[in-house]
Amino acid sequence: MRKVVHHSVDKDGFRAQPKGFATKAIHVGQDPEQWSCMAVVPPILMSSTYKQHAPDEHTGFKYSRLRNPTRDVLERCLASLDNAKFGLTFSTGLGAVTALITMLKSGDHIVAERDLYGGSCTAFTKIASKMNISVDFVDFTDLGKVEEIVKPNTKLFWVESPTNPLLKVVDIEAVCKIAHKLPEVVVVVDNTFLSPYFQRPLELGADIVMYSLSKYMNGHSDVIMGAAIMNDETLYQKLQFLQNATGIVPSPFDCYLLNRGLKTLALRMERHRTNALAVAKFLEGHPKVDRVLHPGLPSHPQHALSKKQTYGHSGMVAVFLKGGLDEASVFLQSLRVFTLAESLGGVESLAGSPSRMTFGSFAPEERAAMGIVDGLIRLSVGVEDIDDLLEDLQQALESV
Numbered sequence: 001m002r003k004v005v006h007h008s009v010d011k012d013g014f015r016a017q018p019k020g021f022a023t024k025a026i027h028v029g030q031d032p033e034q035w036s037c038m039a040v041v042p043p044i045l046m047s048s049t050y051k052q053h054a055p056d057e058h059t060g061f062k063y064s065r066l067r068n069p070t071r072d073v074l075e076r077c078l079a080s081l082d083n084a085k086f087g088l089t090f091s092t093g094l095g096a097v098t099a100l101i102t103m104l105k106s107g108d109h110i111v112a113e114r115d116l117y118g119g120s121c122t123a124f125t126k127i128a129s130k131m132n133i134s135v136d137f138v139d140f141t142d143l144g145k146v147e148e149i150v151k152p153n154t155k156l157f158w159v160e161s162p163t164n165p166l167l168k169v170v171d172i173e174a175v176c177k178i179a180h181k182l183p184e185v186v187v188v189v190d191n192t193f194l195s196p197y198f199q200r201p202l203e204l205g206a207d208i209v210m211y212s213l214s215k216y217m218n219g220h221s222d223v224i225m226g227a228a229i230m231n232d233e234t235l236y237q238k239l240q241f242l243q244n245a246t247g248i249v250p251s252p253f254d255c256y257l258l259n260r261g262l263k264t265l266a267l268r269m270e271r272h273r274t275n276a277l278a279v280a281k282f283l284e285g286h287p288k289v290d291r292v293l294h295p296g297l298p299s300h301p302q303h304a305l306s307k308k309q310t311y312g313h314s315g316m317v318a319v320f321l322k323g324g325l326d327e328a329s330v331f332l333q334s335l336r337v338f339t340l341a342e343s344l345g346g347v348e349s350l351a352g353s354p355s356r357m358t359f360g361s362f363a364p365e366e367r368a369a370m371g372i373v374d375g376l377i378r379l380s381v382g383v384e385d386i387d388d389l390l391e392d393l394q395q396a397l398e399s400v
């Protein structure tokens, strides 16, 4: 039986952040005394191999695909941010998805969120399917449908919350309860859009938290990496085996950069939060905007749920401009501070057209079914001065 934890709330009604997050992000795994030179900043250890005292008598490090000291530092720090026991990193977020798929076997079944990141969706439909692993996509906000779609061979639930790009919020605790009625179902939550600063799915009953670390966790748009975080030792051992056996590991240099990025995660996320809410409110009141979706707005369909299960919201905002392709193009090309680019979660503000960029490879009917219309703009609101961001949006909207 899981303990019922009562959370205090912050001034906006979200779960209040307990003390200690920023300290963990700066210190866990970083103890200078672990290095003979007492380096305060963990070194980048590029060595692929390590001297042994005698055959198989070693320091715990043998070959860097298996284990590397710079990666170890990062994995320990990452685990601590989700209050978890174990963390594993992968060369990309999709590498983590691949490793998690390879935990399954032929004949297994996956239940996945319908509004999934396009790359994860492709991994399930084009790669897992070749291994005779079936997948059903379902709207996780419809819990009755979720109950219906579960099969005796269901082994994996794949949740993304908030979803990409429509920011739909899933009741993670309720979905985990359904999943765990079956033995051996593993619930994975892709927590890329919020980071552990704003949402810690293991506290809500999930088994594994998955990240594209390329986004908020690194925060500077200069690393591609992924992670899986968990408490269960058996799952950890399985995944650690797969991390090595599939060879999907990150480089020590990228681990160093990621570790550096984590030190400012709390600071950055606070600024993303305030900037995004100001942007969302500004756009919601603009005559050229039809609708804005952002979990911090009272108008968001799952605003109350967001307040219940998260510690705040990140910089992601979905904006439906009045009009279609032409209006979206003019708007995007008129932006001066926001950069028209894919990806998200960096210090710089980015803007994109999901229908032509991240979901461009989907058939128009598929996009329509997902609600990804041509007037939809996805904003990743960065940490610049808010007045500059609002002025930029205003002048770009005037050009439409």
Ligand SMILES: Cc1ncc(COP(=O)(O)O)c(C=O)c1O
Pocket (backbone or CB within 6 Å): 092, 093, 094, 095, 117, 119, 120, 160, 164, 190, 192, 193, 211, 212, 213, 214, 224, 225, 226, 343
């Ligand atoms: C929600 C989400 N999950 C997973 C991924 C894949 O991560 P990566 O690009 O690091 O492989 C992305 C990338 O955009 C993402 O947005």
